[in-house]
Amino acid sequence: MKRLIVILSLFAAPVHAGQPIYVSMAECAGIFDALISQISPSPRRARIEGAQENWANAAHAEAGRDVSTLISEKSAHWLAKGPSVVYTEEFEDWAKYCRSLAKHKNLVIVPKK
Numbered sequence: 001m002k003r004l005i006v007i008l009s010l011f012a013a014p015v016h017a018g019q020p021i022y023v024s025m026a027e028c029a030g031i032f033d034a035l036i037s038q039i040s041p042s043p044r045r046a047r048i049e050g051a052q053e054n055w056a057n058a059a060h061a062e063a064g065r066d067v068s069t070l071i072s073e074k075s076a077h078w079l080a081k082g083p084s085v086v087y088t089e090e091f092e093d094w095a096k097y098c099r100s101l102a103k104h105k106n107l108v109i110v111p112k113k
Contacts, residue, residue: 022060022063026056028109030071030072030077033074033078034078035086055109058105059071
């Protein structure tokens with residue numbers, strides 16, 4: 001039952017429907033990339049940089065090719081929304097989706113402290 005809930009949660013939001021998983025992974029990488037530019041150098045930023053790198057690597061592996069351009073486009077999309085985007089429902093939905101996707105794919109995204 002738990003597995004069914006996780007699988008259903010991956011497809012619950014219509015924004016993700018119909019696109020390849022690597023595109024969603026690139027979106028997650030883009031979100032972290034956009035966050036990096038909003039945070040001063042610190043241990044927290046280093047963890048976010050690690051998470052961005054892990055999402056990017058997962059997206060490349062899933063696509064079977066380099067998707068750096070796609071990740072940059074996704075990052076630009078989130079940056080254009082401004083720093084207050086982290087308080088929006090859209091951001092919250094994507095954050096939940098990225099966590100669920102990582103869990104479903106058994107990805108360790110955020111490095112340990």
